[in-house]
């Protein structure tokens with residue numbers, strides 16, 4: 195089985211290659227030089243927005259599957275860097291779908307709860323999208339490309355990813371742990387609700403999709419809907435850090451460039467039942483991460 199992982203340097207990309215099934219031949223694509231990743235036998239530094247280069251590269255590798263973990267993931271930055279965001283999140287998916295149609299490859303594409311407005315979450319796979327920021331709009335556009343494509347595809351929506359990976363942008367949990375370890379006070383919002391997701395569990399869910407050749411839409415995330423402040427307190431407890439450094443605030447006080455879905459969250463029942471995944475609650479995911487970080491490398 196030949197598998198192309200796009201965004202292989204990213205948090206999810208690294209977890210995908212680390213947890214790949216035995217015997218899979220893996221190639222990675224990313225914008226920057228390759229971050230050393232066990233499992234990848236080939237790597238190409240490439241912008242997925244470059245249609246010709248991408249098509250040539252995919253044709254040469256001829257993957258059975260493409261797992262698209264590449265994206266412009268800076269939610270606030272997307273409001274001003276719209277062209278860059280569209281190129282990575284939409285044009286790239288058009289190009290990947292084209293490559294899949296030419297070669298008969300199957301595509302697993304990652305999306306987000308940000309395609310919903312967050313008025314009445316948690317959301318099921320079939321609920322009506324209504325993104326309120328540019329990042330969410332670009333991700334919905336990417337989903338729509340696949341809906342109207344004639345290729346076998348799977349869209350996996352997830353949210354608040356955290357986990358272990360090398361040289362990646364800090365996720366919420368790694369930023370929090372590093373701040374608290376340095377004794378820095380942090381302000382965390384109490385009014386944003388949703389699931390939190392261990393990247394390793396998401397990666398295993400994607401490999402289960404590959405194993406079962408599952409198509410359609412799946413929500414894969416931790417099982418618990420929790421506000422961000424409560425999650426931060428759990429992280430402080432699990433990692434034995436000073437919870438007194440965490441101050442509760444509201445989203446309005448943060449003055450972020452992009453609006454956030456406030457009552458968000460993804461219902462993961464379908465993934466639990468149809469894919470038979472093991473997904474943790476908030477504290478369980480954090481404990482698994484601690485075990486990973488404590489394990490000798």
Ligand SMILES: NC(=O)c1ccc[n+]([C@@H]2O[C@H](COP(=O)([O-])OP(=O)(O)OC[C@H]3O[C@@H](n4cnc5c(N)ncnc54)[C@H](OP(=O)(O)O)[C@@H]3O)[C@@H](O)[C@H]2O)c1
Pocket residue numbers: 200201202203204205206207223224225226240241242243262263264265266267281282286304305306307351352353354355356362363
């Ligand atoms: N992180 C979350 O909380 C979260 C929540 C919901 C959904 N998701 C979705 O889950 C997926 C994986 O997220 P992640 O957190 O693993 O992302 P990540 O760590 O930011 O990794 C994405 C990778 O894709 C690369 N990339 C960006 N544009 C590219 C392009 N045009 N061509 C090739 N590579 C490109 C990035 O390179 P640079 O770093 O150099 O830009 C980065 O290495 C994404 O689809 C994201 O939208 C993430």
